[in-house]
Amino acid sequence: MKYVDEYRDGAIARKLIDEIHRITTRPWSLMEVCGGQTHTLVKQGIDEALPSGVRMIHGPGCPVCVTPLEQIDKALVIAARPDVTFTSYGDMLRVPGSTTDLLALKARGADVRIVYSPLDAVRIAAANPDRQVVFFAIGFETTAPANAMAVYQAARLGLRNFSVLVSHVLVPPAMEAILTSPTNQVQAFLAAGHVCAVMGWTEYEPIAAKYRVPIVVTGFEPLDLLEGILMAIRQLESGRAEVENQYARAVKREGNRQAQETVFRVFEPGDRTWRGIGMIPSSGYHLRPEYAAFDAESRFDVGTIHTAEHPACIAGEILQGTKTPLDCTAYGVLCTPQKPLGAPMVSSEGVCSAYHAAGRGIAAPTAFPLFDFSAAAVREAVGAKEADR
C-alpha cells in the first residue's frame, strides 16, 4: 500500500538505528504518547534495537484504556435497557466494567452494535425512530471531529432518538500531568501524529518551552518512529527543547481547521477522569449546552454507580509509564486477551495487548492465541495424535 510499505523498508530502518546509536552518548527516556505507536514499536522490536540506555516509556494514548470505569458501567446500564440500541466502536465491547462487559450483555440479548463510523449510528437512529440509539463517543482529539459530526448531523436531522455517552480526552493536559508528576522520568515525547493532524502542534509549543522537553510529532510506521526517536535524541543531545514535525506528509502546524471548527461547535473543554490515572483538569470534551439534549447521561437515569477495579490489575501505573506489563503478576496468567482484567489487554492500542501479541514475558507461543497451551491440554492433544496413528 502506498504511503505504508515504503515506510517499512528494513534497509533504511537499519540506517536509522545505526544513526541513533552513533549520536547517543547518554541514557535517555522517551515517551511515545499513542498506543498505536506502542504497538508498532513492540511488534517490530524497535524499542529493543535502541542503544541500551535509551528507554521507551509507553504513554496513556489508548482511548479505550483511559475511558473511566464509571463511564463503562453507565454504558452497561444504558445498553441493558430494552428500548435502547447501543452503538460503539468495536474495541470497547470487551473492556471490562465492574461486573460485566458490553459483549456479554449483547450475548444475553441486549441490542449492542459495533459501528465503524459514528455516522452509522446516526443512520441507525434515522431508520429506527422507535428505538433510542445511543453512541459511545470516546476517543482523543483524532476521533472528536467524527463524533462531533455525528451529533451535529443528528441535530440537523432533528433526531430525537439519538444521544451520545461522551468520554473524550485530550493529549496536552495528560502530557502536563505526566511532566509534573514527582515520579516523572520522561525527557522527550513522540507526540501522536493523528491527534496533531486534527489539532496541529501549537498547543505543544508552550509545553516544550515550559518543561524544557523536546516534542516530536511522529507518524505510525516503523521508519516514522525511528526518525521521530532520532530527532528527539538529537534535540536531547544538543540541549534543545522544541516542537519538531516528523510526520510532515500528514500534519500541518495549524492542524485541520474545518475539523476543529465542528469539534468546538459541539464540544467544550472540561475536567475528565482517566481510568487508572484520576481526574485531570480540562483534559476532556463535554457537549456544549446547545447540544445538551443529545447527552445520554441526562436522557437516561443511570442511578448510583459503584465501581470496582480488579484488585490484581495495575493498568493505572502501566498507563502512567511507571510500570510495564512485565511488572504485573496477572499479566499472561490471570489476564490474557481472551480473559482481560483491564482495558490495556483488550484494546488494539493497549500496552498489555501489544506485549502479549509480541510474546513478551510469556512462555507459550501466542501465534494461535485461541489454543490452550496448558500442560493438560497439550498432553491431551499429543495423546489424540498418537491415537490417530
Add this chain to the structure above:
Amino acid sequence: MCLGIPGKVVEIRDSGPLKMALVDFGGVRKEACLEYVPETEIGDYVIIHVGFAISRVDEEEALRTLELLQMIDELALEQELGAMPDEPAVGDAGDAGGGGAAAGATA
C-alpha cells in the same frame, strides 16, 4: 482506534448532506466522509480515521521525508568528516547539507 490509514480516493459522492468518498485501501474499498478535507480530488490520498478523512497526504513532503531517510548515513558521514569545501563533490554535499537542515525543519 486512533489508527488512521492512508487510502486513495476513487470516487467522490457529494449528492447527500455530507461530502463522501469511496476510498481504496490496497484493494479494500470503504466509504468515508470528506467534510474535513473538502479540497480533496479523485486520486488524492487521505488519512482515514473512523470513517472520516482527517488529513490529505502531502506527496511532496512524503517524498522529501523518504529521500532524507535514504541518505541518512551519507549525512552522518559528512557530519563526521566535517565540511570540505574544496572537494569536487561540493555540489552534492551542498544539496545534502540543505537536506540536513530540512531534516530539522521537516518540523
